[in-house]
Amino acid sequence: MNDTAEAPKPHGLSGFEETVKDFxxxxxxxxxxxxxIGGVAAAIGNRYGIDPVIVRVAFVTATVFGGVGASLYLLCWLLFxxxxxxxxxxxxxxxxxxSSMSKAxxxxxxxxxxxxxxxxxxxxWFDGGGIIGAAMMVTALYLLHRGRGHLYRPVPVTRSATAAFSMSGPGATRTSDTGWDPLAADPMAWDLPDPTPAPAPPPPPRAPRRRSKIGVAAFAxxxxxxxxGTALGSTxxxxxxxxxxxxxVLGVLGxxxxxxAFAGAGRxxxxxxxxLSIVGVALTSTSLSGYSGGxxxxxxxxxxxxxxxxxxxRTAGTIDLDLTGLPTDVPVATEVHLGAGDTTVRVPATADVTYTCESQAGTVDCFGHESSxxxxxxxxxxxxxxxxxxxxQLTLKVDQGAGTAEVRRG
Structure with missing residues (x-):
């Protein structure tokens, strides 16, 4: 006897418990x-009719900001x-x-x-980010199932029940589950083929989606x-x-x-x-509040x-300061401050330079002395x-937030 597939749930679920059970x-x-990797993002995207790329971005973002994305991905891999x-x-x-996955x-x-x-x-790692990220992803999946759980429901895989046999020698009879054959008939006479179940109808193909201009509009x-923003910052x-x-920019792209994702565009x-997210993390991990200049x-x-x-x-950009043209008779002191970018300072070949070079994140190279x-x-x-x-006589201070700073001669 084969298990019967459950009937599709109607649109709309009454409460939290029913939603969780139906999920x-x-x-x-x-x-x-x-x-x-594992097919988790594709599984969620196919289940709810959204672009799997959006799901992958959510997992990556939750991994970068809090680290919980990787553990949630493994959990879904084990439970789906x-x-x-x-x-x-x-x-x-x-x-x-x-299950097709090996136990190992x-x-x-x-x-x-x-x-x-x-x-x-x-x-x-981003204090509190793990808890916040997990709560946001679980809540998003819950709301997604509440709103679209009636769509694209997977067909359950049925399992067959096997009949019991008792073979004790030549002429042995086939027994039922109770262990006896009341008619003592020829066992071959009972060996009738099981009825062939009717094949399940294939799911209806998804209607092709019209090309959307959402991606182009978002990019523009x-x-x-x-x-x-860059123009206002430069002023x-x-x-x-x-x-x-x-x-x-990331907000607009998001x-x-x-x-x-709902229109088949923006991938x-x-x-x-x-x-941009990687650059944003690098910049926010350093304090740029003390850097001005646009x-x-x-x-x-x-x-x-x-x-x-x-x-x-400069707050962000590049600074190229060439001091090789200065005369040698007047002492000079100056400072260079750059929040994010590259700094290059060239000094005369014969100058006596008292220097201080520092950076919060990146590489500093002052007269061949390097730190990164x-x-x-x-x-x-x-x-x-x-x-x-x-x-x-030159006194020089180079202060870099993030990036590369170099001080060299000539």
């Missing part, structure tokens, strides 16, 4: 094709059955049915889940926001710093990807959102001590050049 009964199934499997890998591990891989993923979870909720709006408007502008926006490139080549400014500043990483140690000292003491 478990109609869990997403990991596809055999179309998945990247694959297409054609009777149960999930975890249920199969406890003998509840058949299931155990490895289960063991890996615990250190990832402890790392995410330990509070050392993101470029417009980036250009306007000295302090709020439009590099992290804020990147955050605005809205475009979410809207495009390629992730190619711009991912690198954004853009700054190039200066003073020819006299009077033309040397007390400081050269996060919280870069300050480089201080006096460099007299190849000719020894004598020449222009």
């Amino acid at each position: 478990w009964a109609s869990r997403p199934r990991r596809p055999a094709r179309g998945g990247k 059955p694959a297409e054609g499997d009777e149960v999930s890998p975890v249920e199969s591990l406890f003998g509840q049915g058949r 891989l299931t155990i490895v993923l289960a063991v890996l889940f615990f250190p990832l979870s402890s790392w995410a909720f330990a509070g050392g 709006l993101a470029l417009l926001v980036a250009g306007a 000295g408007t302090t709020w439009f710093s590099a992290p804020h502008v990147i955050g605005l 809205v475009g990807m979410v809207a495009g 390629k926006l992730v190619l711009l959102a991912v690198p 954004m853009g490139d700054l190039t200066a080549r003073p020819a006299s001590a009077a033309q040397v400014l007390p400081s050269y500043q 990483g996060l919280g870069v140690r300050s480089l201080t000292g006096v460099d007299y050049g190849p000719d020894g003491p004598g020449g222009l």
